[in-house]
Amino acid sequence: VPQEHAELVYFRQHGFEIYKRAQVLGIITRSSKGLCVAGTHGKTTTSTMAAHLLHQSHVGCTAFLGGISKNYGTNLLLSQDSPYTVIEADEFDRSFLRLHPEGAIVTAMDADHMDIYRDMDDLRGAFIQFGRQVSGMIVVKKGLENYFRSGNIGAKIWTYGNGGDFSASDIVSDGHGKMYFTLNTPDGKIENCHAGVPGAVYIENATAAAALALLHGTSPESIREGISSFRGVAR
Numbered sequence: 001v002p003q004e005h006a007e008l009v010y011f012r013q014h015g016f017e018i019y020k021r022a023q024v025l026g027i028i029t030r031s032s033k034g035l036c037v038a039g040t041h042g043k044t045t046t047s048t049m050a051a052h053l054l055h056q057s058h059v060g061c062t063a064f065l066g067g068i069s070k071n072y073g074t075n076l077l078l079s080q081d082s083p084y085t086v087i088e089a090d091e092f093d094r095s096f097l098r099l100h101p102e103g104a105i106v107t108a109m110d111a112d113h114m115d116i117y118r119d120m121d122d123l124r125g126a127f128i129q130f131g132r133q134v135s136g137m138i139v140v141k142k143g144l145e146n147y148f149r150s151g152n153i154g155a156k157i158w159t160y161g162n163g164g165d166f167s168a169s170d171i172v173s174d175g176h177g178k179m180y181f182t183l184n185t186p187d188g189k190i191e192n193c194h195a196g197v198p199g200a201v202y203i204e205n206a207t208a209a210a211a212l213a214l215l216h217g218t219s220p221e222s223i224r225e226g227i228s229s230f231r232g233v234a235r
Contacts, residue, residue, distance in 0.1 A: 026098035036089035036099050039107030043088050048168040048233050049209035051086040057222040061086050070231035100135040105208050125188050139211045167201045190220045196230040
């Protein structure tokens, strides 16, 4: 927002306190149970799907997303009853370090925003610091867990992806654009999941989102229904 923007000028001249979005989200995660999705790619889809899985279940959630959900036509979901708030946690400008969530997903730690970070060690260090600020549990892409397990993190660490605590298997296509898979979890299999948005990347993101939702009380039946009814994100 430009400094000369008329509305910003109005609020500044009339004595309002002005905060960056990241600061406000930080306040929200201190006063509710934040569920944050971080990572150098996959954040928007995964956070929107996690919000959908929770919102369409009995658990519910409020959500502040980085894209427009095709299911709801908005990037904001509100719940009067659920204690959970899903937030897309952005590593740009280290803004995710303002967040103190109860649960989190980390999808990737690839080279990105290297105008902000000195090098890869600096980038990974920021993600590990984010992990230290999570009070309950973190779901990380399989292969990243050792960074977090060696990072003096108090949250319980779960993994997703091939060989992870949560994974997809038996992936098949019906030849007409529909894909089906089995979601493997520590508590058993959720079979015959229909990917509402086809593609291997979608199924991987769905696995992460489902793990977060399951660990926060969503039923396997609701997970299956939510994966099928998810329609993706409009940028």
